[in-house]
Amino acid sequence: MSVEPERIRALDRATKQLLWDRMISSKQTVSSYVVMLDGGSLETMELTAAQAEGFECLTCKTQCSTGTEAFVPVGRIPSVGSVFQCVACAGGAR
Numbered sequence: 001m002s003v004e005p006e007r008i009r010a011l012d013r014a015t016k017q018l019l020w021d022r023m024i025s026s027k028q029t030v031s032s033y034v035v036m037l038d039g040g041s042l043e044t045m046e047l048t049a050a051q052a053e054g055f056e057c058l059t060c061k062t063q064c065s066t067g068t069e070a071f072v073p074v075g076r077i078p079s080v081g082s083v084f085q086c087v088a089c090a091g092g093a094r
């Protein structure tokens with residue numbers, strides 16, 4: 001009959017969501033990045049830090065926070081990290 005673990009989990013989820021939202025909103029500065037796309041081509045893109053660091057879809061800015069498997073890596077930015085697209089955008093691009 002213990003409800004405490006449920007409440008703690010809910011609180012934990014809410015806290016994580018809050019921290020995530022804060023982190024994402026702190027990464028909305030747009031800069032130019034040279035993206036090394038899978039396939040080897042280099043492309044200069046205007047991206048938010050969140051996109052460049054792989055937290056948002058490269059094209060539509062959907063957040064990668066939920067259902068990470070719905071995102072596919074499409075390339076990387078040297079010294080920053082991998083960039084991703086959601087399945088919808090990746091499918092449209094191919």
Ligand SMILES: [Zn+2]
Nearest residue numbers: 057060086089
């Ligand atoms: Zn997308």
